[in-house]
Amino acid sequence: MNTVAVDTAGCPSGLAPPSASEAADPSPFVRRVGKQDRLSLTVRGAKCGACLSRIESAVGALPGVDNARLNLSTGRLDIAWSGDLSARRIACTVSDLGYGVAPLDTRAGDTGHRKEEQSLLLAMGVAGFATANIMLLSVSVWGGQGEMGEATRQGLHAVSGLIALPTLLFSGRPFFHSAWNVLKRRRTNMDVPISLALILAFSVSVAETIGGGEHAYFDAACMLLFFLLIGRFLDARVRRRAYSAARDLAALASRTVTRISKTGTHEPVRAEDIRPGDRILLASGERAVVDMLIEHGESEVDESLVTGESLPRFSAAGMQLMAGSINLSQPLSGRATAASADSLLSDIGRMLEAGEQKRGAYRRIADKAVSLYVPIVHSTALLTFLGWWLAGLGLRESILIAVSTLIITCPCALALAAPVVQVIAAGRLFRGGAYLKSGDALERIAACDHVVFDKTGTLTLGTPRLVSISLPAATLEDAAQLARASRHPLSRALTAAAGPGPIATDVKERPGLGLEGTVNAIACRLGSAEWTGARASLHNGAALFFVRGAELPVELRFEDDIHASASATIARLRKLGMGVEIVSGDRSDAVAEVARTLGIDHYTASASPQDKVRRLEQLQAEGKHVLMVGDGLNDAGALSLAHASAAPGGALDVSQSASDAVYSGGLAPLPLLVRTARKARQVMLQNFGFAAAYNLVAVPIAILGYATPLVAAIAMSGSSLIVCLNALRLNLASEKPV
Amino acid sequence: MSALIYLIPIALLMGLAGLAAFIWAVRAGQFEDPEGDACRILLDTDTPLTGPARARSGPGSAGP
Numbered sequence: 068m069n070t071v072a073v074d075t076a077g078c079p080s081g082l083a084p085p086s087a088s089e090a091a092d093p094s095p096f097v098r099r100v101g102k103q104d105r106l107s108l109t110v111r112g113a114k115c116g117a118c119l120s121r122i123e124s125a126v127g128a129l130p131g132v133d134n135a136r137l138n139l140s141t142g143r144l145d146i147a148w149s150g151d152l153s154a155r156r157i158a159c160t161v162s163d164l165g166y167g168v169a170p171l172d173t174r175a176g177d178t179g180h181r182k183e184e185q186s187l188l189l190a191m192g193v194a195g196f197a198t199a200n201i202m203l204l205s206v207s208v209w210g211g212q213g214e215m216g217e218a219t220r221q222g223l224h225a226v227s228g229l230i231a232l233p234t235l236l237f238s239g240r241p242f243f244h245s246a247w248n249v250l251k252r253r254r255t256n257m258d259v260p261i262s263l264a265l266i267l268a269f270s271v272s273v274a275e276t277i278g279g280g281e282h283a284y285f286d287a288a289c290m291l292l293f294f295l296l297i298g299r300f301l302d303a304r305v306r307r308r309a310y311s312a313a314r315d316l317a318a319l320a321s322r323t324v325t326r327i328s329k330t331g332t333h334e335p336v337r338a339e340d341i342r343p344g345d346r347i348l349l350a351s352g353e354r355a356v357v358d359m360l361i362e363h364g365e366s367e368v369d370e371s372l373v374t375g376e377s378l379p380r381f382s383a384a385g386m387q388l389m390a391g392s393i394n395l396s397q398p399l400s401g402r403a404t405a406a407s408a409d410s411l412l413s414d415i416g417r418m419l420e421a422g423e424q425k426r427g428a429y430r431r432i433a434d435k436a437v438s439l440y441v442p443i444v445h446s447t448a449l450l451t452f453l454g455w456w457l458a459g460l461g462l463r464e465s466i467l468i469a470v471s472t473l474i475i476t477c478p479c480a481l482a483l484a485a486p487v488v489q490v491i492a493a494g495r496l497f498r499g500g501a502y503l504k505s506g507d508a509l510e511r512i513a514a515c516d517h518v519v520f521d522k523t524g525t526l527t528l529g530t531p532r533l534v535s536i537s538l539p540a541a542t543l544e545d546a547a548q549l550a551r552a553s554r555h556p557l558s559r560a561l562t563a564a565a566g567p568g569p570i571a572t573d574v575k576e577r578p579g580l581g582l583e584g585t586v587n588a589i590a591c592r593l594g595s596a597e598w599t600g601a602r603a604s605l606h607n608g609a610a611l612f613f614v615r616g617a618e619l620p621v622e623l624r625f626e627d628d629i630h631a632s633a634s635a636t637i638a639r640l641r642k643l644g645m646g647v648e649i650v651s652g653d654r655s656d657a658v659a660e661v662a663r664t665l666g667i668d669h670y671t672a673s674a675s676p677q678d679k680v681r682r683l684e685q686l687q688a689e690g691k692h693v694l695m696v697g698d699g700l701n702d703a704g705a706l707s708l709a710h711a712s713a714a715p716g717g718a719l720d721v722s723q724s725a726s727d728a729v730y731s732g733g734l735a736p737l738p739l740l741v742r743t744a745r746k747a748r749q750v751m752l753q754n755f756g757f758a759a760a761y762n763l764v765a766v767p768i769a770i771l772g773y774a775t776p777l778v779a780a781i782a783m784s785g786s787s788l789i790v791c792l793n794a795l796r797l798n799l800a801s802e803k804p805v
Numbered sequence: 806m807s808a809l810i811y812l813i814p815i816a817l818l819m820g821l822a823g824l825a826a827f828i829w830a831v832r833a834g835q836f837e838d839p840e841g842d843a844c845r846i847l848l849d850t851d852t853p854l855t856g857p858a859r860a861r862s863g864p865g866s867a868g869p
């Protein structure tokens with residue numbers, strides 16, 4: 068795939084928007100292993116095979132690079148090189164391709180989650196092997212009923228037992244461990260009846276084998292283990308995905324800061340090493356990681372992620388700069404006013420944690436089902452044993468029947484009911500352009516009845532667009548020659564409208580005013596009305612003026628476009644019975660305009676992050692379940708507090724990690740998200756209902772003593788299969804929008 | 806029936822071989838990046854024999 072056009076920035080398939088921020092110097096994160104230097108970076112925006120190929124081949128082509136490998140699932144790029152290649156050059160190579168890049172602190176990696184997932188996968192593999200092989204032997208025992216000699220049967224049982232023992236010890240550990248932990252605290256969970264059933268089934272079967280008995284439950288024990296581990300593994304996988312997205316927040320905070328030492332030298336250091344009072348330099352295009360007070364320089368600062376304000380703010384010496392803002396034009400230097408742990412970014416991080424804890428109190432449907440289930444199963448098994456024993460059946464037979472009850476009621480279908488639905492719903496949503504981040508997201512989204520939108524970047528594109536159509540082409544081209552030299556969003560919009568071309572000579576940028584330079588030997592200016600000597604604009608939005616020599620200034624108008632799919636999406640959400648409102652940090656007139664165009668009655672403008680959180684609390688007090696949709700740093704607190712939340716793919720890492728779902732390609736996936744979530748909850752409830760119905764049939768059979776190993780095997784695999792097939796129905800539903 | 810004496814161990818050994826391969830694959834990280842590996846098979850990392858020679862120090866070293 069070397070044919071991919073190199074000039075397209077970001078993902079060539081358009082699955083993620085290109086990133087504009089410049090790479091921070093990752094050199095403090097380089098590890099030295101032997102003669103090799105190693106570095107891990109988080110790459111954002113890499114979504115397809117072409118991204119993979121572009122990034123790996125560009126980094127691999129740098130001198131001295133021995134190995135560059137990108138993990139597309141987690142966005143982690145590992146590079147190993149020898150020689151004097153600078154880490155900064157590697158980061159710049161990736162960011163020049165249009166991907167966001169941040170150094171990854173391997174000390175704070177997700178090794179714990181990875182280990183857990185890996186050990187579950189191994190346990191599942193071993194249980195699968197044992198189940199298949201024991202089943203092979205068991206089928207011959209069942210098939211040979213009446214014809215098979217007693218010695219042969221005993222031999223086959225013994226071989227089964229020899230396979231089952233190590234399997235139980237190895238694959239059963241996750242259950243035994245968890246059951247033991249809760250029992251120590253005198254509580255119980257689903258793993259207690261599972262462990263009990265496994266241990267009892269095995270012990271009874273060993274006793275039966277030694278005594279030459281007819282029934283051994285080795286196959287049932289292993290099959291149980293296998294099915295349960297499938298459910299457990301799927302669940303762990305979903306949770307690890309959610310966690311690796313949350314890790315993006317850590318990646319964002321572990322950026323590098325350029326510190327100016329007393330002697331005036333610049334050195335890159337980790338953000339957490341910055342103390343209040345340190346002098347720091349913020350180059351143009353860099354994002355502030357700690358709150359700082361500007362001492363030198365003046366520049367335009369993009370605070371859209373902090374405040375939601377769509378236009379950049381002029382900043383000069385003596386002004387405060389919040390972490391999360393991006394410096395657009397000139398380098399700024401100043402003093403850190405807070406350590407990175409006390410900066411706004413970390414405050415928001417703490418808001419996230421607080422919200423996450425509140426959300427942690429949410430009880431999944433599965434957990435509720437289990438808390439009902441455990442006491443019933445245990446008392447049934449105990450009563451069965453006592454009943455038969457008192458009725459005069461021998462001790463051995465009574466135990467055998469009680470154990471078969473415990474096995475047959477063991478929650479195979481219950482353990483698969485939720486995770487399988489989650490995996491299938493997540494796959495369906497992924498095809499529709501949305502992906503889920505947390506395991507219980509579906510259940511929470513399904514309950515939502517009210518949507519709160521942020522405006523900038525969510526309902527609108529977040530980038531201004533030139534709307535002065537009647538402009539002469541020559542004027543546009545001349546203005547663009549100046550604009551190409553600047554990072555200001557309006558200049559970028561102008562450049563986007565004019566297309567690529569030459570840059571004017573000696574362009575100077577005056578922060579807060581505009582640009583000046585020479586185009587075709589004529590001095591030209593582009594900027595505010597004041598800068599160009601024009602009258603103030605009547606346009607209700609952003610405007611620039613361009614003046615050539617002594618000619619009259621020309622006005623260029625810009626608008627922040629509403630997403631093409633916005634009004635259709637809102638209509639569909641309403642059809643699904645959801646209330647819609649806007650809560651934005653932007654100016655009142657800009658928000659009112661959007662609300663009017665989309666026909667939304669309720670809106671709040673100029674809302675600070677705290678205001679947003681307060682509004683959500685108010686809505687929750689009214690008994691509404693809110694789905695929050697937002698993209699900025701100022702939304703992060705609200706996103707984590709809302710009953711459920713979604714962020715667009717172009718959102719800041721923090722917001723994406725605070726939300727339950729991330730969608731791309733306009734707003735269209737939102738109704739699909741809500742519909743799929745509701746459908747998934749319905750299927751999940753059906754599955755639980757089915758598991759209950761299965762028990763209603765299976766338990767009497769077991770209590771009466773008819774649950775032979777053959778019946779148990781058929782019942783367990785049959786019920787699990789039906790639950791999985793029912794979950795597959797999610798895929799059959801029409802993929803058409805409502 | 807006496808065939809079982811060696812047939813069962815053979816069957817088990819074959820199963821164990823599969824299990825060993827699976828354990829190796831998990832340990833070697835074959836299941837770490839399912840999305841990336843799905844794409845990697847489509848990547849054309851070969852450079853043409855003729856034509857402009859591209860200076861490349863190993864094309865991203867595909868494969869683990």
